[in-house]
Amino acid sequence: MDVLYIFMAGRLRVGAGCDRFNFDNRLDYKEKMMAKVVGIDLGTSTSAVAIVEDGMAKVIPNERGEKIIPSVVSFLEDGTRIVGTLAKRRMIMDPENTVYSAKRLIGRKFFSSEVKKAQAVCAYKIVEGPNQGVVIEIRGKQYSLAEISSFILMEMKRIAEDYLHEKVDRAVITVPAYFNDGQRQATKDAGTIAGLQVLRIINEPTAAALAYGFGKGLNQKIGIYDLGGGTFDISVLEIGDDIFEVISTAGDTFLGGDDFDDRLIDYLAEIFYKEHNVDLRTNKHALQRLKDAAERGKVDLSENLETDISITGIVEEMAGPLDLHAKVARNYFGKLVYDLIQKTFKVCDEAMQNAGMTVDQLDSIILVGGPTKMSIIKEAVESYFFKTPQSGINPEEVVALGASIQGSALMESSTSSLLLDVTPMSLGIATAGGLMDRLIARNTPIPTEQSRIYTTTRDNQESVNIRVFQGENRKYDENEPLGECRLTGVRPAKKGGPKIKVTFEINADGIVEVSAEDVDTGQEQRITLNVSGGLSREEIDKLKSQHASGEDVAERK
């Protein structure tokens, strides 16, 4: 153990002061394998990258000093693309070629309501991809959501490399706790495409808990209230010295800060409609400016009791340009979003119930996610949990910090902290009669596995199909279809003869893996799980090598 430490310290000294190019040349392969691990919070609205240096986790700023990077990708006419604040500005100037909130679409089916909703409001083109997936079409070229996310990850990687002056190729990436298998897989694929070895996918609230409690020797039960741009999670954890045990987690991947903005947008559009008889929501350019103003208004209302929202020349009418002016009081905004806040507490009820606890048993509440900076949220959380949320934790940085701590814990297996996380939803298979046979219950610690014995229903049947679902409904149709397992090459026999043990595993990333073996012969059977909407191994590798060069968009046009 000590030996490694010295070795690493020595390597770090070599790294400091060298420029990236020289450094790469000096390192042999093995040393490069020891390159630093970053933690990346890939958020719906913003992302952040962090690293542990000298035992301290910190968020890495970009060259402009920004630590919180907008998760926006803009594609320029000359084939280059930009990510971050500059891209975000182009949301108004060039909405058709600027992609935001891509995380709301990742791993989703084209026919889902979330995709329909995004199509109605987004100026960029969302079209159906292969395998019921979703792709985004920009300047005549199609990108999968994993690819769009990989552009953001590449930027985070670049920020880290510029800051550290060394190559970064390993990362721990966070996802909402309530992300399903498809969404986790797509996020991991995005990391791979970005040229990162994804050491682990961890849950955002769990990462936040780690950042909060790491090295403090706490013995506490805590609640993590994580309201992101597009998702809501609540996790209940018990911290016992070095162990972070998730007792229960619940969430809603259709609820986030974006929805709060939408309420304000709707309200402003209504006022405008009453005054001018023009519906701004039907004009995607006007809608984009309205979105921008609503977002700023929302932030303003955290500090002030009232905000003035005005946009000059938001729309061009026959009589000339029209302006939008409105005053919004904090209390009124609170009324507009009241039901959304209550919706988060319904999810909290569920998590508390599954943990077998009441709110007074929690020692601390931690707020995570930009939207929790809103004072209306802070106040509501305080009255729900009967305690003031922890202050002094930056809700936008804490997740990336936790991810970097986990990254370094994995690299130095001796580190004292240990995460015991759970699967957020039940895993099951379709049975006759339309019911789901639940194999793994939600809140089961991961990694975990369950097996079932399968047999054939016809003589000489060669293959068996097993449909896999995630969700809590008794009827499988009401749950999220995860994919179809196809067991092939079954040895020819009378029906009911072959006994094949199929094992469903949820690994430490929360991703489902299946394996199968013949019970009698002990032979491994071929089984494949096709995740609907996902990318194949080959597609990922192809995209990875295409992007490996860095400036690839031009040549790919």
Added chain:
Amino acid sequence: MAIEERKKIEINSIARLIDELDYFQILKVNQNASPEEVKIAYFRESRQYHPDKFYNEPPEVAKKVTMIFKRITEAYKILSDPETRDVYTKSIAGSDRHKNLRYIHGVQGGLPKEDEGQTTMGRKYFQMGKVAFNNMDYKGAKINFQLAAKMEPKNETFKEYLAKVEEKLRSKK
């Protein structure tokens, strides 16, 4: 950085033995251990065998540790719920002990049954098709299976029967 040789030997022997241990033995607690003791044991064993602690070990070690840890969480999950703990403790007391070392959830080993239809019309056409098929009226069977499949396009059983009857019709020609 590599783990000690002694640890490796320990992992190998546990991996070999684990199928013969009950959950109490896996967590190294008495059968009358309190819920707190079970939890402490779970944490203690997790510190020893969580795969994260072996992240940089060769795959064969990591694989064994993952298997051990999965069994530890399985033991904890069953023993931390009073209801399942009770059922389990009784099940390993009898003569069938060796068969019940792992908790059996609900119906184990359920066979994927034929999906006889989720809609009234789907079921009806499917049954009519089967009758026709058994009477070797393959043309009639085909029409009924087609109608059934039309009612429930996702039903795999209907598709299988339709394929079967088409095969019959082909071989007759």
